[in-house]
Amino acid sequence: MAQAPPMTIGDLAAATNTRVETVRWYEKMKLLPAPERSAGNYRLYGPxxxxxxxxxRRGRDLGFTVDQIRELLAMADDRDRSCAEVDTIARAHLAQVERKLADLTRLAHELRDVIGQCGCGSVADCRIIEALSPHGDPS
Amino acid sequence: MAQAPPMTIGDLAAATNTRVETVRWYEKMKLLPAPERSAGNYRLYGPxxxxxxxxxRRGRDLGFTVDQIRELLAMADDRDRSCAEVDTIARAHLAQVERKLADLTRLAHELRDVIGQCGCGSVADCRIIEALSPHGDPS
DNA sequence: CCTTGACCCTGTAGTTGCTACAGGGTGCAT
DNA sequence: ATGCACCCTGTAGCAACTACAGGGTCAAGG
Incomplete structure (x- = not known):
């Protein structure tokens, strides 16, 4: 069984659908440990x-912040620790997502209302502009 | 009929639920024209x-970017222009909101799944950590 | 052997939409 | 005259990257 040869940063980035700069940034932010270097000072990554x-990346896709991921990683590294903290972080995050979801739903309704009313005449009586303007401009 | 006296930046901010710094920032970003100044160099705002x-502020609450608002303002200022462009911006924004809504809905599902599976034992067999990890780690 | 081109390196500045000072000046009431 | 709340400018910070600039490295082709 041959070992897999080390990957360059470009390989690693491609394998995880990440930009090279982002990988370096995660290293600076101490999410990813600094790897060994080749003779020519290239980063060499293993499995x-x-x-x-x-x-x-998966955590980021799920909308966890970098700080949350740092915590999750620390817990994952310490395999004897209780899983309750992990659960707490995930639940807090879900609550936040649900709040954002409610906000966006309301927002989409409002936008649909506003767009529905637009007869697309001149701006002078555009309902969209009117909806954005302070109520009823009496002059 | 007396004219309303000019407002200070604090008054204006309070009246629009905005922070003073944000008002100054809008001015620098050329969303809000620079107002006259008092003898003591205070900004003086009118209706x-x-x-x-x-x-x-209403546009921002509806999630328009500052750039979009700049465009909307330019159109609103030019009252003879066709309202079609306004409609285009609003529709593009709605589409974006709906995309984000779909993403967040999917995300909330995934998070609920992950949380539901957690029996809260030790991290060694935490389902949340597992769900974040790359599929199935065969060793 | 040399060049070309794709990749890598570090370091810094930009993005969005604010927010938070620091270090001062103004205006009004006591 | 002395507080105190408010105002001024300017700069730096936040999140999470992204985009260079100005260089070095490496493998392949001629």
Whole structure:
């Protein structure tokens, strides 16, 4: 069984659908440990880095902040710790997502209302502009 | 009929539920025209500023970007122009909101799934951590 | 052997929409 | 005259990247 050869930063980025600059940024932010370097000073990554970066990316896709991911990683690294903290973070995050969802739903309704009323005449009687303007401009 | 006396930046901010710094920032970003100044170099605002800032704030509440609001303002200022462009911006924005809404809905589902599976034992078999990790780690 | 081109390196500045000072000046009431 | 609340400018910070600039490295083709 041959070991997989180390990956360059470009390989790692491609494998995780990440930009090279972002990988370097995660390293600076200490989400990803600094890897070994080649003779020519290139970063060389192994499968452990791939796993960790995949974790980070998935967390980001799920909308966790970098700080939350840092906490999740610390917990995942400490496998004897209770899972309750992980659950707490996830639940707090879900609550936040649900709040945002409610906001956006309301917003979409308002926008649909506003757009529905527009007869597309001249701006002078555009309902969209009117809806944005302070109520009823009496002059 | 007495004219309303000019408002200070604090008054204007209070009347529109905005922070003073934000008002100054809108001025620098050229959303709000620079007002006259008092002898002591205080900004003095009139009802036109109040109207314009209300418009901006309402647009921001509806999730328009500052750039979009700048365009909407330019159109609103030019009252003979066709309303079709306004409609275009609003529709594009709605489409974007709906995309974000779909993403967040999917995300909330995933988070609920992940949280539901957590029996809260030790991290070693935490389903949340597992769900974030790359599929199935065969070793 | 040399060049070309794709990749890599560091470091810094830009993005969005504000927010938070620091270090001062103004205006009004006591 | 002395507080105190408010105003001024200017700069730096937040999140999470993204986009250079100005260089170095490496493998392949001629």
């Amino acid at each position: 452990e880095h791939l796993r960790r970066l995949s974790f980070i | 036109e500023h109040l109207r314009r800032l209300s418009f901006i």
